[in-house]
Amino acid sequence: MLQTPTKTVQPLVSLAGVGVRRQGRWLVRGVEFSIAPGEIVTLIGPNGSGKSTTAKTAIGVLKADEGRVERKAGLKVGYVPQKLSVDWTMPLTVDRLMTLTSSLKGAEIDAALEATGIRHLARAEVQHLSGGEFQRALLARAIARKPDLLVLDEPVQGVDFSGEIALYDLIKTIRNTTGCGILLISHDLHVVMAETDTVICLNGHVCCRGTPEIVSQSPEYLKLFGARAGQTLAFYNHNHDHTHLPDGRVLHADGSITDDCRPEDGRPVDILPTGGRAGPMRIGHVHGPNCGCDHGPAPTDRDEERRNA
Amino acid sequence: MLDDFFIRALVAGVGLAITAGPLGCFVVWRRMAYFGDTMAHSALLGVALSLLMEFNLLLSVFIVAASVSLLLMLLQRRGTLSTDALLGILSHATLAIGLVIVSFMTWVRIDLVGFLFGDILAVTRADVDLVWGGGILVTFAIVWMWRPLIASTVNPELAEAEGLQPERTRLAFMLLMALVIAIAMKIVGILLITSLLIIPAATARRFSTSPEIMAVLASVVGALAVVGGLFGSLKFDTPSGPSIVVAALALFILSLLTKPRMSGAEHSAASQGGRA
Numbered sequence: 001m002l003q004t005p006t007k008t009v010q011p012l013v014s015l016a017g018v019g020v021r022r023q024g025r026w027l028v029r030g031v032e033f034s035i036a037p038g039e040i041v042t043l044i045g046p047n048g049s050g051k052s053t054t055a056k057t058a059i060g061v062l063k064a065d066e067g068r069v070e071r072k073a074g075l076k077v078g079y080v081p082q083k084l085s086v087d088w089t090m091p092l093t094v095d096r097l098m099t100l101t102s103s104l105k106g107a108e109i110d111a112a113l114e115a116t117g118i119r120h121l122a123r124a125e126v127q128h129l130s131g132g133e134f135q136r137a138l139l140a141r142a143i144a145r146k147p148d149l150l151v152l153d154e155p156v157q158g159v160d161f162s163g164e165i166a167l168y169d170l171i172k173t174i175r176n177t178t179g180c181g182i183l184l185i186s187h188d189l190h191v192v193m194a195e196t197d198t199v200i201c202l203n204g205h206v207c208c209r210g211t212p213e214i215v216s217q218s219p220e221y222l223k224l225f226g227a228r229a230g231q232t233l234a235f236y237n238h239n240h241d242h243t244h245l246p247d248g249r250v251l252h253a254d255g256s257i258t259d260d261c262r263p264e265d266g267r268p269v270d271i272l273p274t275g276g277r278a279g280p281m282r283i284g285h286v287h288g289p290n291c292g293c294d295h296g297p298a299p300t301d302r303d304e305e306r307r308n309a
Numbered sequence: 310m311l312d313d314f315f316i317r318a319l320v321a322g323v324g325l326a327i328t329a330g331p332l333g334c335f336v337v338w339r340r341m342a343y344f345g346d347t348m349a350h351s352a353l354l355g356v357a358l359s360l361l362m363e364f365n366l367l368l369s370v371f372i373v374a375a376s377v378s379l380l381l382m383l384l385q386r387r388g389t390l391s392t393d394a395l396l397g398i399l400s401h402a403t404l405a406i407g408l409v410i411v412s413f414m415t416w417v418r419i420d421l422v423g424f425l426f427g428d429i430l431a432v433t434r435a436d437v438d439l440v441w442g443g444g445i446l447v448t449f450a451i452v453w454m455w456r457p458l459i460a461s462t463v464n465p466e467l468a469e470a471e472g473l474q475p476e477r478t479r480l481a482f483m484l485l486m487a488l489v490i491a492i493a494m495k496i497v498g499i500l501l502i503t504s505l506l507i508i509p510a511a512t513a514r515r516f517s518t519s520p521e522i523m524a525v526l527a528s529v530v531g532a533l534a535v536v537g538g539l540f541g542s543l544k545f546d547t548p549s550g551p552s553i554v555v556a557a558l559a560l561f562i563l564s565l566l567t568k569p570r571m572s573g574a575e576h577s578a579a580s581q582g583g584r585a
Contacts, residue, residue: 056466056470060470061470077470078471079466079467079470079471081464081466081467081470084463087338087339087340087462089338089514090338090462090463090520090523091517091518091520091522092463092520093518093519096519100456100459100460100467101460101467101468101472101473102456102471103456125518145471151470
């Protein structure tokens with residue numbers, strides 16, 4: 001993994017002392033950071049802390065009122081905005097959404113839809129998608145054009161917990177395979193932090209920054225999000241008993257194929273809080289044989305106990 | 310063939326409908342129906358100023374309509390009043406000022422009803438050339454700007470972030486609207502122009518699976534409405550402009566009775582499954 005990008009690489013974008021003012025009020029001030037190729041930078045902070053404003057300034061949608069924003073010449077951006085709604089009057093399929101800002105080859109579209117797991121929805125109208133499916137479609141659109149910098153403004157909103165972990169995994173995979181830089185905005189800290197190189201905690205200004213471990217233990221962060229934020233951990237277990245095939249049909253664990261999901265599919269989904277034992281670094285990854293974390297994969301025995309109780 | 314007034318009306322009307330189709334789709338997608346109305350109403354001020362200053366009618370209408378849209382953009386940026394209130398003020402103010410100026414000019418006799426409701430049966434050979442010339446220009450411009458137009462309709466910030474220029478696109482779109490309004494004024498009249506933009510696009514929506522198909526279908530529906538309306542007007546001796554709008558409405562109602570063929574319908578089962 002490209003955990004520590006070398007400083008000699010020219011950054012994709014760098015911000016120095018950036019501030020944005022609207023109607024006499026500073027939305028955000030004194031923002032400094034840069035994103036190198038292959039680096040994941042995460043902006044966290046409460047509502048109205050200037051996360052989206054900062055991201056938009058970094059990619060030139062908003063102009064900085066003070067400070068300097070430098071972008072690499074010819075920087076290609078893939079953007080997933082925080083809010084995007086397609087008017088009902090516009091007929092727009094997922095396929096057509098892919099080529100919204102640039103033309104792509106059929107194979108490139110297929111690969112992006114495949115990667116985000118929505119290939120079976122290629123011909124569905126975007127207005128018919130669920131929140132999670134739509135977020136995947138937006139992500140597919142952003143990665144399909146092979147950007148140098150991927151900017152994701154709360155990409156997991158409306159996605160359920162299992163989808164959230166899968167999406168963050170996907171984001172990590174995209175970084176690892178394409179080497180693009182990623183600017184991620186999030187308010188859900190636990191899952192995202194494990195994969196990120198630099199966390200910048202915003203609250204109208206940069207209140208703390210560093211690696212996820214440093215930020216999650218810093219007094220400023222704890223003050224902003226409460227002491228509990230550094231300690232709580234959600235545990236997740238999902239029996240993945242069926243797979244959606246590219247043609248929209250469903251393959252079940254017993255090998256049978258049906259047109260639709262069965263009512264009992266995908267159960268149970270358990271979210272078990274395990275108390276203050278582990279920090280936020282511990283989840284948000286797929287467990288390998290030696291992945292080095294001190295918590296196991298699915299807690300089957302605990303699960304069993306709970307059900308027997 | 311173009312010697313016959315009815316043929317001239319048909320050719321001009323169909324030309325206008327083809328031009329209005331794609332433009333009307335954007336008016337619907339961008340929720341600009343009332344905005345289109347405002348620009349159209351301001352055309353009467355353009356007419357009045359053209360008479361007052363003995364200036365080219367078409368150019369005058371174009372300039373006034375374009376200025377009104379720019380004025381609206383400026384007022385929106387100040388953000389003191391909501392857009393619909395601003396539109397209401399601009400729309401009726403320009404119409405009223407136009408009517409007042411016309412009434413002052415006792416030395417000119419103008420056919421006010423002709424401007425308000427159109428007089429397609431009086432189009433000249435030069436008008437036909439103008440409609441088709443302008444129409445080809447507008448259609449060419451829309452095809453040329455198609456991707457940025459669609460992208461900035463879906464989300465201007467996304468378009469901007471990924472290297473398109475939504476502000477410039479929006480400005481160009483408004484100028485095209487002003488041009489179409491100037492051209493269409495004589496054919497369907499100031500008060501009915503927006504219906505020729507919106508009704509065919511709304512009718513086309515139910516049968517379209519992509520923005521491109523919807524744009525082409527809107528042109529086809531508009532052309533059918535013009536032909537139907539003109540023949541109806543001839544048969545029942547009704548005013549031609551309103552007859553075209555009534556024909557468009559009839560097509561719209563007919564479309565409501567048919568089963569929609571939206572691409573998502575057959576896939577909604579799959580997407581339901583994905584949600585489980």
